[in-house]
Amino acid sequence: MLRSLTLATALSLGLGFAVPGPAQAADAAAGQKAYAKCRVCHALEAGKNGVGPSLKGLFGRKSGTGAGFKYSDAMVAKGVVWDEASIAAYIADPKGYIPGNKMIFPGIKKESEVADIIAYLKEATK
């Protein structure tokens, strides 16, 4: 609870996870390792959908608009543009951020791990 409050606070302040700091610097290499948790469902090649949609071109895309994937109504209705803050909020607590979405994933509670994954995805989804 305390942790998610801290996360929510950071997000609402617009700090996201981009602020480099000695203790919090995101680590893309660690993020690549942690992405193993996502890779089972998400390919990074364009158009390659699996259990989840391809994450190619994720940043700047609206939720639920990846080509050729059948999203839940909840994901489409959310209509959020994916950026560092929204991706962080979603993967930290998928059900809390988008109630009714169909990604079967409990969420990543460690803020530094969320930040690492995002640092990795920023490059890998280009």
Ligand code: HEC
């Ligand atoms: C068990 C399979 C599964 C795992 C594991 C998983 N996802 Fe998902 N993900 C999905 C599904 C299914 C959807 C579509 C949800 C919907 O339409 O409601 C989705 C949707 C998404 C979206 C929205 C994509 C879009 O085009 O709008 C993002 C971002 C995302 N996942 C990131 C991640 C990340 C990062 C991880 C790892 C931390 C992860 N997911 C782990 C299945 C998974």
